[in-house]
Amino acid sequence: MPTTTREPSAPPAPAPRAPAPRPATWGALARRAGPWLRGWALLRHAGAGLVAGTSVLCLALSLLPLATIVLLGRVLYLVPHSFGREAVAGAWEQLLLVLTLAIGALVAQQVVAPLQAGLLETIGRRVDRHCVGRVLRATTSHAPLSLLEDPDVLGILADARAAFDRQSRSPGEAAAAMLPLVGRYAQVVGASILVAVVVSPVAGVLLLGTALALRAGVRGGMSRFGAIWDGLTAQRRRTGYVRQLAITPDITKEVRVLGLLPWLRERLRTESLAQLRPEWAGRRRVFFLPFVGYGLLGLVGGSAVLAVVVLDAQDLDLFALGVALQAMMVPMRFGVHFPESDLQTQYGLQSLESLRRLEAHLVPGAPGTGEPAGTGGPGTSEALAHAPTGVVRFEDVWFRYSASSPWVLQGLDLTLEPGTSTAIVGLNGAGKTTTIKLLARLYTPTRGRITVGGVDLRTLPADRWQRCLSLIFQDYARFELSVADNVTLAPTSQDDQGALDAALRAAGAHLVVDGLDDGPSTVLSGGYAKGRDLSGGQWQRVALARALFQIARGAQILVLDEPTAQLDVTAEAEFFERFLAPGAVDAVADGRPITSVVISHRFSTVRPADHIVVVEHGRVVEEGNHDELLAVGGRYAELFVLQARRFRADGDPPADAPVVGIPDVIDAGGFS
Numbered sequence: 325m326p327t328t329t330r331e332p333s334a335p336p337a338p339a340p341r342a343p344a345p346r347p348a349t350w351g352a353l354a355r356r357a358g359p360w361l362r363g364w365a366l367l368r369h370a371g372a373g374l375v376a377g378t379s380v381l382c383l384a385l386s387l388l389p390l391a392t393i394v395l396l397g398r399v400l401y402l403v404p405h406s407f408g409r410e411a412v413a414g415a416w417e418q419l420l421l422v423l424t425l426a427i428g429a430l431v432a433q434q435v436v437a438p439l440q441a442g443l444l445e446t447i448g449r450r451v452d453r454h455c456v457g458r459v460l461r462a463t464t465s466h467a468p469l470s471l472l473e474d475p476d477v478l479g480i481l482a483d484a485r486a487a488f489d490r491q492s493r494s495p496g497e498a499a500a501a502m503l504p505l506v507g508r509y510a511q512v513v514g515a516s517i518l519v520a521v522v523v524s525p526v527a528g529v530l531l532l533g534t535a536l537a538l539r540a541g542v543r544g545g546m547s548r549f550g551a552i553w554d555g556l557t558a559q560r561r562r563t564g565y566v567r568q569l570a571i572t573p574d575i576t577k578e579v580r581v582l583g584l585l586p587w588l589r590e591r592l593r594t595e596s597l598a599q600l601r602p603e604w605a606g607r608r609r610v611f612f613l614p615f616v617g618y619g620l621l622g623l624v625g626g627s628a629v630l631a632v633v634v635l636d637a638q639d640l641d642l643f644a645l646g647v648a649l650q651a652m653m654v655p656m657r658f659g660v661h662f663p664e665s666d667l668q669t670q671y672g673l674q675s676l677e678s679l680r681r682l683e684a685h686l687v688p689g690a691p692g693t694g695e696p697a698g699t700g701g702p703g704t705s706e707a708l709a710h711a712p713t714g715v716v717r718f719e720d721v722w723f724r725y726s727a728s729s730p731w732v733l734q735g736l737d738l739t740l741e742p743g744t745s746t747a748i749v750g751l752n753g754a755g756k757t758t759t760i761k762l763l764a765r766l767y768t769p770t771r772g773r774i775t776v777g778g779v780d781l782r783t784l785p786a787d788r789w790q791r792c793l794s795l796i797f798q799d800y801a802r803f804e805l806s807v808a809d810n811v812t813l814a815p816t817s818q819d820d821q822g823a824l825d826a827a828l829r830a831a832g833a834h835l836v837v838d839g840l841d842d843g844p845s846t847v848l849s850g851g852y853a854k855g856r857d858l859s860g861g862q863w864q865r866v867a868l869a870r871a872l873f874q875i876a877r878g879a880q881i882l883v884l885d886e887p888t889a890q891l892d893v894t895a896e897a898e899f900f901e902r903f904l905a906p907g908a909v910d911a912v913a914d915g916r917p918i919t920s921v922v923i924s925h926r927f928s929t930v931r932p933a934d935h936i937v938v939v940e941h942g943r944v945v946e947e948g949n950h951d952e953l954l955a956v957g958g959r960y961a962e963l964f965v966l967q968a969r970r971f972r973a974d975g976d977p978p979a980d981a982p983v984v985g986i987p988d989v990i991d992a993g994g995f996s
């Protein structure tokens with residue numbers, strides 16, 4: 325294949341900007357009511373019987389105090405008629421009965437309250453189970469990676485997760501708390517009706533009006549503070565990150581050794597204050613002064629009701645007076661937070677809205693993802709049966725991570741022939757990993773296209789295409805699971821056992837496994853009984869086995885990003901000889917032609933590849949096989965010799981050290 329040297333074409337015109345989002349069309353009322361209705365609707369996930377039973381209990385618990393008021397009013401009335409000169413026949417017996425009932429009502433409240441709390445907790449947990457499922461569906465959807473890296477989406481995700489980590493209130497708590505809240509309103513209405521009946525309708529209306537005004541003040545303050553809280557999402561994420569840093573053993577180990585603990589403590593302090601100061605200021609603003617105002621309103625309203633009662637006092641008997649004075653206290657309690665429902669509904673409903681925004685961003689088919697829903701789960705025969713095959717081509721691909729960041733790929737052209745091995749080499753930051761992220765459809769090209777067998781990758785569901793690939797990134801995942809789970813990432817059948825063994829052997833990980841107490845069942849973490857942590861190089865072999873296992877399961881393209889970064893020199897050389905040679909993965913591929921792509925910044929190691937591509941500044945500057953590239957004496961030759969010379973200095977020269985076609989390098993003291 326001829327060696328080519330590429331020049332960049334002119335940069336493309338800026339990508340068209342997405343249209344600005346249209347202003348929300350919902351009315352203010354709908355905006356306020358929407359979250360409440362959605363929270364209410366969540367109750368169906370707790371089970372109709374449980375919700376109905378708990379509702380009845382909540383209503384009973386809120387009406388029992390009214391019953392107590394009436395009964396105690398009756399007691400007041402009966403006391404003078406039960407003793408002394410004004411005693412009336414039968415009054416004493418009635419007094420005993422009413423007193424017993426009043427005590428019974430009080431005891432019932434005490435007994436039922438813990439039961440109510442338990443039932444509400446159960447409802448909350450059932451609703452949260454449903455919501456956690458929704459979070460998982462959103463985060464494990466096939467949304468483009470760019471969305472999962474979007475700072476706004478990460479902030480929303482952090483908020484949604486915080487609720488389920490019990491750092492904030494959850495949607496389940498909000499839904500459950502609505503039942504006692506309804507009970508509170510039933511109680512205040514009941515108390516106002518009592519006052520209206522025993523004193524006058526004016527007093528009843530005054531009482532209800534005062535209660536509702538106080539309530540509006542309390543909840544209004546909470547929702548204004550909720551908006552402030554929402555605005556601090558990014559800062560909360562930063563604070564949470566530093567807090568997490570402070571308790572992550574691996575990181576604190578490094579921080580300790582470097583003597584950075586004071587720095588970490590100070591950083592935690594400054595980040596926490598950056599979150600808390602606006603919260604404190606917000607609290608003062610939305611709670612303190614309005615609290616004084618609403619306190620005065622309660623005083624005026626309460627005094628007005630009292631005045632009406634006093635004016636009517638001569639017409640009121642002891643029963644009416646007792647009931648009126650006690651009932652007046654119920655609405656006055658509307659001036660403070662309800663501990664069983666206010667924080668729960670305020671922050672729990674905000675968590676629910678975060679969850680909904682997350683779904684809007686990430687769930688396939690939802691507006692904003694631009695992602696067609698996939699078919700077939702990981703490794704299913706359906707996904708692989710419809711797998712696109714053929715030559716993979718990058719055609720003048722331009723890419724940047726966001727509209728404001730610099731171009732990473734600048735007109736990259738690349739061809740991957742089926743059944744061949746390609747090495748992509750280049751210096752740090754050249755765009756090699758980005759190239760394979762695009763190949764894997766984690767991102768889509770900003771301009772240009774990638775085709776497979778002539779079909780634009782964009783038109784294929786990402787998950788179906790990804791089933792054709794087996795890919796290990798340089799920052800591969802390390803799961804605190806068994807070796808077998810780390811390799812297969814799926815429940816294994818008897819059929820898989822052979823593929824697992826072959827993958828471990830082909831990756832050279834079988835030697836690692838042989839040294840483990842429980843063989844492939846050993847958990848790869850020292851934190852478990854019989855578990856064992858591995859060295860970096862041993863982990864890398866396990867990750868390689870994972871990639872090879874997917875090949876055994878039917879994937880046709882093997883992509884390895886810096887697969888030898890943690891291997892020793894001998895293992896690295898052996899790896900490249902094995903994986904880039906023809907038929908390298910036959911042992912796991914069962915004779916199918918496998919296209920392999922290896923990324924490396926080590927020019928001296930990719931010699932066996934059928935095709936070597938040199939990437940610089942996001943474009944291919946040279947390509948060919950090793951001999952062709954050396955003969956040209958360009959960038960590859962220059963960097964190959966530079967790196968090979970270092971090997972030589974280490975006493976380990978590559979086999980073809982005497983290089984021809986790069987006289988300038990040789991003159992400069994290269995190989996002789």
Ligand SMILES: Nc1ncnc2c1ncn2[C@@H]1O[C@H](COP(=O)(O)OP(=O)(O)OP(=O)(O)O)[C@@H](O)[C@H]1O
Pocket residue numbers: 473725729732750751752753754755756757758759925
């Ligand atoms: N998620 C991201 N968001 C924004 N910029 C990114 C992201 N990932 C990479 N970049 C930028 O893209 C450029 C190319 O990175 P890439 O990882 O593709 O390089 P590379 O050739 O693989 O480098 P290396 O050999 O160091 O792994 C870098 O400048 C990097 O800062």
